[in-house]
Every structure is written in structure tokens, then in C-alpha cells.
Amino acid sequence: MIRTPSGHKVYAIGAEYGSATELYEAAKRVRDAGFKRWDVYSPFPIHGMDEAMGLGKSWLSAVVLIGGITGLLTAVVVEFGPSWGLYPLIVHGKPFDWKTVPAFFPIMFELTVLFGAFSAFFAWQIMNGLPRWHHPLFNWDRFSRVTNDGFFLAIEARDPRFSEMETHELLVETGGMHITIVHEED
Amino acid sequence: MEGAVAVPEVIEGEELAPTEKPLTRVPLVLNRRSYGWLTERIAGAVENRAPRWWWVAFAVTAAIAGFGLFCLGYQISTGVGTWGLNHPVGWAWDITNFVFWIGIGHAGTLISAILYLLRQKWRTSINRSAEAMTLFAVICAAIFPGIHVGRVWMAWYLAPLPNNYGIWPNFRSPLMWDVFAVSTYFTVSVLFWYTGLVPDLGTLRDRATSKIKKFLYGIFALGWRGSNRHWRHYEMAYLLLAGISTPLVLSVHSVVSFDFATSILPTWHTTIFPPYFVAGAIFGGFAMVLTLMLPARALFKLHDIITLQHIDKMAKIILLTGSIVSYAYAMEFFIAWYSGNQYERFAFWNRVLGPYWWYWWVGMLFCNALSPQLFWFRWCRRNVYVVYFVCMCVNAGMWFERFIIIVGGLHRDFLPSSWGLFIPTWVDIWTFIGTHGIFLSLFLLFIRFLPMIAMSEVKTALPESDVHAQHPAGAMEKEHA
Numbered sequence: 001m002i003r004t005p006s007g008h009k010v011y012a013i014g015a016e017y018g019s020a021t022e023l024y025e026a027a028k029r030v031r032d033a034g035f036k037r038w039d040v041y042s043p044f045p046i047h048g049m050d051e052a053m054g055l056g057k058s059w060l061s062a063v064v065l066i067g068g069i070t071g072l073l074t075a076v077v078v079e080f081g082p083s084w085g086l087y088p089l090i091v092h093g094k095p096f097d098w099k100t101v102p103a104f105f106p107i108m109f110e111l112t113v114l115f116g117a118f119s120a121f122f123a124w125q126i127m128n129g130l131p132r133w134h135h136p137l138f139n140w141d142r143f144s145r146v147t148n149d150g151f152f153l154a155i156e157a158r159d160p161r162f163s164e165m166e167t168h169e170l171l172v173e174t175g176g177m178h179i180t181i182v183h184e185e186d
Numbered sequence: 187m188e189g190a191v192a193v194p195e196v197i198e199g200e201e202l203a204p205t206e207k208p209l210t211r212v213p214l215v216l217n218r219r220s221y222g223w224l225t226e227r228i229a230g231a232v233e234n235r236a237p238r239w240w241w242v243a244f245a246v247t248a249a250i251a252g253f254g255l256f257c258l259g260y261q262i263s264t265g266v267g268t269w270g271l272n273h274p275v276g277w278a279w280d281i282t283n284f285v286f287w288i289g290i291g292h293a294g295t296l297i298s299a300i301l302y303l304l305r306q307k308w309r310t311s312i313n314r315s316a317e318a319m320t321l322f323a324v325i326c327a328a329i330f331p332g333i334h335v336g337r338v339w340m341a342w343y344l345a346p347l348p349n350n351y352g353i354w355p356n357f358r359s360p361l362m363w364d365v366f367a368v369s370t371y372f373t374v375s376v377l378f379w380y381t382g383l384v385p386d387l388g389t390l391r392d393r394a395t396s397k398i399k400k401f402l403y404g405i406f407a408l409g410w411r412g413s414n415r416h417w418r419h420y421e422m423a424y425l426l427l428a429g430i431s432t433p434l435v436l437s438v439h440s441v442v443s444f445d446f447a448t449s450i451l452p453t454w455h456t457t458i459f460p461p462y463f464v465a466g467a468i469f470g471g472f473a474m475v476l477t478l479m480l481p482a483r484a485l486f487k488l489h490d491i492i493t494l495q496h497i498d499k500m501a502k503i504i505l506l507t508g509s510i511v512s513y514a515y516a517m518e519f520f521i522a523w524y525s526g527n528q529y530e531r532f533a534f535w536n537r538v539l540g541p542y543w544w545y546w547w548v549g550m551l552f553c554n555a556l557s558p559q560l561f562w563f564r565w566c567r568r569n570v571y572v573v574y575f576v577c578m579c580v581n582a583g584m585w586f587e588r589f590i591i592i593v594g595g596l597h598r599d600f601l602p603s604s605w606g607l608f609i610p611t612w613v614d615i616w617t618f619i620g621t622h623g624i625f626l627s628l629f630l631l632f633i634r635f636l637p638m639i640a641m642s643e644v645k646t647a648l649p650e651s652d653v654h655a656q657h658p659a660g661a662m663e664k665e666h667a
Contacts, residue, residue: 020652039413041412041413043641043642044642045414045421047646048654050418057422058421060419079357083356083357083358087353089356091356091359100358107362107366110366113370113430113431114373117377117427118377120426120430121377123419123423128413130410132408135409138411143411147225147412147642148221148393149222149225
């Protein structure tokens, strides 16, 4: 654990960039330097940043697929259980056999969508470790501009390649401004 | 990359020669506004003191909403007899209002989901408020089927819950499909809307000056910090929510139309209802989006974000969907004649010449079919007063259309001795007006407490957000695959 001379635990070293393009170029440099525990922060998603950071496709879609299938199966049980087992209901003398299955489709579709949406909603939070109301980066005053017009890059101290001097050097070379040591606690 | 193509600097679309249009794009945010300006203008609408007009408007709409809620209470405590429903008209304003409100919601989902899948970046200026409008419209819609069943406290029978009578709902009934479709629609719309809000709630949290605001916005922002590792999953979730909302929104009004189409009444029993209803819903919904956005744009000075280009595009969608609806109207008449069915033929003569004749001539013909045809003209699409006039026509016309379909189909049935008209009572009328109060009050609260434009999305429409393009003039919106 790296500590500052005053005894604070170091979370990361952060830098601010002037534009989305500068941040994008810097991210490619940091990726190529072999860092693993680092991230960029921006007010909006930057197109192409995932490749610039060396990240692959998000696997959230698999979760949503599982959620949707669960919804479909739930609808099958909820509809056929009562209608064909517990409480067969013949209305208007209409037929009551397997050929009427399409009449059950709308609810199957709706529950597929409903469960899929809930899984997307919870998956993006869980996969992102949210909600997490406090984070060391919030200790950095300039960081509050990240939701307005600030572009930031932070390399965590626990990255095996992290070294105070060289990492600082890298951030300077990539055009980082306001390079700051971010503390773990207030 | 087409970076080698020299493109002239363009601010206003009027300066473009038609042949240049495929290469150049009018910027979506005018006057080269910066990120900071956008944040300031949009978040400022929430952070500054409420203007006086807001209080006046809210007092009026809240009073109307209050009286509407009183009418609901009176109807529930006294009985459905407080409405003018009788034989042969057993569905009237209640279901008309339901279809009217649920239809309005559809524009919000079209903008947020379908236009997202189609990569229409202009949607970013209007999606947030259109989605909010969807939620409030669906709330208003849900009131009516809930209370017209008569015994609201038994509404839980709609859900497939085990109960000691051993009774289960009929899953093959379109009314049951409707319960699932509308409740799913509302829930998914809330999830989609809130997901889109989280980064903007982060902005409000970071800008909050008082502890209470920081705490409340902070709770709902979930600790959002704009991390790209987060954006990655977030964008995938957003894409998938858009992807599953697209068939959902098409299904909702299709299912609403099945409530009618699966019956055997002339004018109801028709296979064109699902696409006809969906197009009508988007048509009416876009009119309501503009009804709300045009005043908001003027009052909060959002002209650089919601530009004439946006209004022009929405007017084109109104023209398109209005024309689809007009085609459906015409096709109904054709099929009535072509089918040779005397009841069907009578029902359509009755629509045009019967006791509700002027509902058809004014509502369906003038308001819905003719008035949007003004949007063939560019000048009309870019004149906010003309646009507002057409939108008000469409708002009214779409209510008349539903009334004609529902009451028009019921009031002269197969047995002439039982013919009758629908006479609304004051409770009918004020419940409907009351839902407008609820709708507008909720919308006014929304623009007071939440950013009405999706800041994090509109920022992606600025040219400097595109890290791949070369910007000769800095004001160009370039497209790349």
C-alpha cells in the first residue's frame, strides 16, 4: 500500500484532459504501456473508447438473454398451469385444445420483455458495482466536473505497473493536466 | 474516412444547395455551444428559482387534477352510474380516454427506442421529456380501465394470483393481454427513463449547492462517476432496453386494438386495426410532444438545442403517420363497400351521416386527415405557430377518432329498437379534464426537478465529441459508420 508522506493511502494518480480526443489518444498510450487497473471518466460515452482502452464487448447481453428466457418460461407456467390444469375456462364455447396456443402468445411476449428489461436494468448496475455512493475519486475536487465538461484519466495504485514517478511521467507525456494523487479516504 | 472532402461551414440549413445535402449536415446544437453551456442551460432550469409562470401554471393544473381526483372518488364511492354509460353504449368516454392517453405515450417510446436503434442523433434533444410524457400519459390511461370495471377494490383479480375461490383469469382474452401489455409498458418505460437519467442525476448531484439536494440527487444518481468501464455496460443496457422496447411499443397499441378487433361488431371487427392503431398512436403522441415542447423551448430559451430542424423532423413524422392513418380511414370505407356486408356498410354510412356526423367531419377528416397535410410545405414545418395549430388539431382529432370508433360502433347495433346515444355526465367530463390536470401537473413537476433534456446524450451530438473525425470548421456534424 502506497502512502503519501502525510500518511494518506493512495488510491490513484489522476490527470485531466482538455477534450474527448486528447483523452482518447491518452487512453491508447496507457493501454499500450500495459496498465490494467485504470479508467477514463467523461460526461458522455466516447465512441471508440472501449477499443482505445483495450476492453472487449460487454457481456450484459447474455444476462438479458437469460432474463428474457426466464420471463418466457414464467409466462408458460403462469398461463398453462391455471388454464389447462387448475381452472380450465371455456368461453363462448370456443375450442380448447393445442390449436388455441397462439392466444397465449401476447402474455408470453410481454413477460419476456418485462424480465429482459429488469435484467438489463439490474445487470448494468451490478456489473458496474453500483450503487456505490462513495468513491475515492470524489475526494478530488476537480473531479466534480466529470458530469459537466471534464475529461479524466486515473491509474490506480494497485496496478502492478504503478510507480509514482513513471506513471506521473506517462500522464505528463500524454498531455494530462492537473495531475493529482487521489487519496483513498478524505 | 472522407476527411479529404472539403466541406463548407454550415450553420443554417437554408444555405445548403440540395445536391450538397448528403455530404454536409446541419449541426444539431446551434451556435457552437460548449458542454458547459449545455449543462448550465439545462441544469439551470432545475436549479434556478421557479419562474412565476410555473407557479401559476402549476396552481391551475393542480386544481384541475384535484377536482379530477374528487370525481374519481365520487365515482368509486357512488358507482359507475355516475357516468352516462347505458345500453347500448357500455363503453364511451372511459375507454376513449384510455385509448387516447395510452396512444400519446407511444411517441415517447418511439423517440427513445426506435429512433435510437435507427441512430437518429436528433432524438437526444427531445427524448427525455418525451419519455416523461409517456409515463404520465400511461398513468392517466391506467386510471380508466381500472375504474370502469366498477369495483376497483377487486382489481387484483386481474393478476393471476392464487385465491381461496380457486378462480383464475382467462389468459386468452384480449382484455387480459391488455393488463399485461400496459403494465409491462409502464414498468419498462420507467426503467428505461431512469437508466437514461442516472448520468444527468450525477450532474445535478455534482452541481448541487445545498446538502439536501446533494443527498437526494446523490441517492438517485447511484454514485455515477462517468467511468468508461461503466459506460460500456451502461450503453449495452441502453441499447438492449431500446431493442426490447421497440417491439413492446408496437405490441401495446396492437393489443389495445385487439380489444375491439376480436369482437364481432361492425367497424370493430377488422384486421387493419393493429397497424392503424399504432400509426395513430405515434401520430397523436408526436402532436402531444410538440404541444409540450414548443412552450418549454420558448420559456426556457432552448432554441439552440431544440432547433427548427428538430421541429421540422417531428412534423415530418406527423405527416407520415397522419397519412398512414388517413389511408386506414379510407381503406375502412372501401372494405365496408367491398365486403358487401350490409351491417358494415350501414355502420360506415352512419359514421358519416349519423347522429355523430360532425365528429367524423371535424375530428377525423379535418383534424387528422387534412390538417397534417400542411406539413408537405417546408414553411409550415418551420413555423412554430402553424406547427402548434396542427398539433392542437391532431390532439383533438385523435380523441374524436377513438370516440367514433368506440361509441360509433356501439350506439346503433343490430337491433334498431335498442339504438341510443351517449350523453356524458358532469363526472364523465370532469374526470377527463381532470386527467389533463394530472398529466400537466406531473409534467410541470418533472421540468422543475429533473433535467428535461438528456445532457449526457445531447453532448454526444456536438462535433467535438467525435474523436475520430477531423473538423475543418469545428461546427460540422460528421457521420461515420
